[in-house]
Amino acid sequence: MPGYLTKQEDIAIPGAADLIIRSLLDRQQFSDPLGTAEALGISSAAWPLFGLLWPSGSQLAQRMATRPLNAGERVLEIGCGLALASMVCHRRGVDVTASDCHPLAAAFLLENLRLNGMLPLKYRTGQWGAASANTAADVQGRFDLIMGSDVLYERDARASLAQFLDRHATESAQIWIVDPDRGNRSAFSKQMAALRFEVAEERLDHPALADVPAYKGRLLVYQRTLTTV
Structure with missing residues (x-):
């Protein structure tokens, strides 16, 4: 893979079989020779974040x-990065779509599916912080479960993420966000409340347990409030 280094690891997922994951070697990796990431607003410092565990x-x-x-449900992962959650769902037979805005996310996902002997899963471009070209490659339609991890990493005064979720969630959808207490949770929940989502x-x-490092964070589950006539 030109321009950056990778590593390959066996990743234990409690409750599921281990996954073989190819990721970037470290946060120092960077390669954007054509300026594709830069055009999407991805800085050199942010470039490697998608490819780390x-x-x-x-x-x-x-x-x-x-x-x-749940039979027949459609699941979307936003900001998927290396898409561990999507791969776990895919292995369980869930109709899941992974999405990210990084230009290399799809290639890493395809390689990691190959390493684990899994068939390709659906991937779409999902970018809520900038105007979308609304092409066939973008996230389309509505989903019964939308999930994401560590996606509240910056202030979002325009409520771009909340609006994106509102646009792609069915009326009865749940939205699961794992947040490591980054500090933007309260503002995001207020934005979601304005769109009728309770949390x-x-x-x-x-x-810390054996080889498992300590973790601090929370699972945020959003669901629309019922409207009354």
Whole structure:
């Protein structure tokens, strides 16, 4: 892979079989020779973040490993990065679509599916912080469950993420966000409340155990309030 280095690891997901994941070697990797990422507003500092394994992503994958399956539901992962949660869902037979705005996310997903002997899963471009070209490659339609991890990493004064979720959630959808207490949770929940979404929070804190590092964060579950006539 020209311009950057990678590594390959066996990743344990409690409640599911291990996954073989190829990721970037570290946060120093960067390659954007054609300026594709820069044109999307992805800086050199932010460029490698999609290709690293993050604790909140593992937390979301673990929840997806044990979540009851609902027949016929459509699931969307936003800001998927290396898409651990989507891969866990896909292995369980869930109709899942992974999405991200990074130009290399799809290629890494395809390679990691190959490494695990899994068939390709649906991937779409999902970018809520900028105007979308609204092409066939973008996220389309509505979903019964939308999930994401560590997506509240910056202030979003225009409520771009909340509007994106509102646009792609069915009336009865749930939205699951794993957030490592980054500080933007309250503002985001107010934006969601303005769109009729109530939130329930669950702490996910646990101490360091054997080879598992300590984690502090929470699962945010949003669902629309029922309208009355």
